[in-house]
Amino acid sequence: MRILKLISALLSYPTQALLDAVPELEQAVREDRSLPLHERERLFDFLETLEDADIWTLQAAYVEQFDRGRKFSLHLFEHVHGESRDRGQAMIDLLTVYQRHGFELKARELPDYLPLFLEFLASLPDAEARELLDQAMHVVALLGERLSAQHSPYHVLFDALLALGTTPQTLDAIREQVAGEGPDRSITEMDKIWEEEQVTFLASGPGGCGASQPAQQTVHFVRRPQAAAPL
Structure with a gap:
């Protein structure tokens, strides 16, 4: 399912390198046979919007969409466990899956x-x-x-993912939930949420969770040497 790598790139923070690669991405969509024709056509439309867009406008829109609150967070367990302790164990379990397949994270990313x-x-x-x-x-x-x-243009990427997998049985309930949702509370009540929630830093100084890190980082997987130490 190589198309997943293309969707991964389109869901990442926009860069000039991504815009430069649009013709190559269009060719990959053209050659793909895992998606229905309708979904491939919508991916073409999405790529055309990238060709015509200014990089700074794209980056600002991306941050506004995905980075300002929790409602649209691209961290999966945010929507499953929130800030509970279960999220930490889920992270460990997912890392174990990556390691089992011989991969380790190269960038500092959850x-x-x-x-x-x-x-x-x-x-x-x-x-x-x-x-x-x-x-x-x-x-x-x-x-x-x-x-x-x-009416975000990014929704077509999620529709493509749904077409690649099995539609969840709870889809109707999800639609009802979304229809009844108000504004993102993590944005409208930011000060109150910060007061209510305990903030714990697992480490301090370079490399710790409290350390200053770049807002966006390129994510890659690299093959682990057989003798590599576990994470």
């Missing part, structure tokens, strides 16, 4: 970051990739419905 997860799935045999994608499909559907309700 393992549940959706573009990273999709890039990993693109390296797997189709059946295994679909099985793992299906496990995240309820979150994919939730994000897709929220983006669609906002």
Whole structure:
């Protein structure tokens, strides 16, 4: 399912390198046979908007869409566990899946970051990739419905993911949930939420969670040497 790597790139923070690669991405969509024709056509439309866009406008829109609150977070476990302790164990379990397939994270990125997860799935045999994608499909559907309700162009990427996997049985309930949602509370009540929630830094100084890090980082998977130490 190489198309997953293309969707991963389109869901990542826009860069000039991505815009320069649009003709190559269009060719990849043209050659793909895993998606229905309708979904491929909508991916072409999405790529055409990239060709005509200014990089700074794209980057500002991306940050506004995905980075300002929790409602559209591209971290999968944010929508499953929130800030509970269960999220930490889920991260460990997902890292174990990556390690089992001989991969380790090269960038400082949480393992549940959706573009990273999709890039990993693109390296797997189709059946295994679909099985793992299906496990995240309820979150994919939730994000897709929220983006669609906002008329965001990014919703076509989530529709493509739904077409590649199994439509969740809870899709109607997800649509009802989205229809009844108000504004993102993590934005409208930011000060109150910060007062209510305890903030814990796992480490301080370079490399710790409290350390200053770049807002966006390129995500890659690299093959682990056989003798590599575990994460």
